[in-house]
Amino acid sequence: MGAAFFPEVTVNGEVVPQALIAAEAQNHPAPREKPGLAWRAAARALAVRALLLQEARRRGLVAEPEALGAGLHETEEEALIRALVEAEAAAPTEGEIHAAWARDPSRFRSAPLWEVSHILCACDPQDEAARAAAQARAQALAARLSAEPGAFAGLAAKESDCGSRSAGGALGQLGPGDTVPEFEAALRRLAEGELTAEPVLTRHGWHLIRLDAQAEGRELPFEVVRPRLAEALEKAAWARAARDLVARLVAAAEVRGVDGLSVSSGSDEAAPRPSASN
Known part of the structure; x- marks a missing residue:
């Protein structure tokens, strides 16, 4: 099914090119007999991405692309979205990290x-x-x-x-x-x-x-567990911040040509999570 069969997608007046949606559709599996499902999923993901980029530029954010490992780097747009979510996500405090461990220290054990x-x-x-x-x-x-x-x-x-x-x-x-x-x-x-x-x-x-x-594996002290626990809490905070931000942007946006746009419509793909080094 060609792009002509699908409506033009605009996000606050900005057109999302249909060629870009067609390329993104390759990342959204769908039954061969229902290519429209992949197209619509791609359109939703790119609409959310456009909202995030618009907000990053509205705030005047600037971000240098970071290395992702194995010779890969963020694109400039990925760096902007990362910077936007970083501005929203609060890093866990030492008290929060310790409280998460103290709730049940027996969860953290060495391997048997x-x-x-x-x-x-x-x-x-x-x-x-x-x-x-x-x-x-x-x-x-x-x-x-x-x-x-x-x-x-x-x-x-x-x-x-x-x-x-x-x-x-x-x-x-x-x-x-x-x-x-x-x-x-x-x-x-x-x-x-x-x-x-x-x-x-x-x-x-x-x-x-x-x-x-x-x-049996022995219970690990807080000092040993802390780095892993801090990383897990940071990733959870990052995911919450991305979902909340997308929800606010979707609620205030004028999006045309996309059905079912919601918090879950591409927020995970559009907002890269922090790496272990962040």
Whole structure:
């Protein structure tokens, strides 16, 4: 559907070029049979962007584009919008940062560590016959271990398809993210010394997992948590300021050719958030 099928978009009398809307529409997924949805989303986003730029220029703001990393820099318009939202967003105070931590210090802990052993019956999970055969083998091993838990290391040495068989199935210390999600999810349900009741399927095959020992993460002091918490509060303040600013500008604006313009219509895209270094 060509641009001629859509109305001209104006923001306080300023025309948003249809070529610009067409280019922006590429960033708004929509069903192929409904290209108008992408066009309208792009028009709303660019209308909000125009409102923010108009306000930045009305205030006489000047901003130098900042580096975004990996050789990328803000455009001049992005820098102006950042400066506008920075003028609206109040940085969190030390008292607010400390209060956010003090509400529940137990939320801030170091990662747990697990000592883990396993027996792997390898297969390609996409191969139905191989998956079933490996599962049957793993279930037979689980039955043997149920009757003789002390045989784990010996069975791992003889039966496991993982290189850890040379260590009786021991994988050593693991932390969050060190294994595939299915393995970690099963591991988190185990008590110390417990073996999974049923084999666990991952992309590598079927596992019998034993949690040999665990060290719970320790509660972190405020001094360690503060930088991360301050950054989170700053980003939340930035998002609130952008939403509130857009709401005020939309309420006072004369926008034509755009339906459903609201606080959520592009404010996130139009107002870049602060980086960790801000």
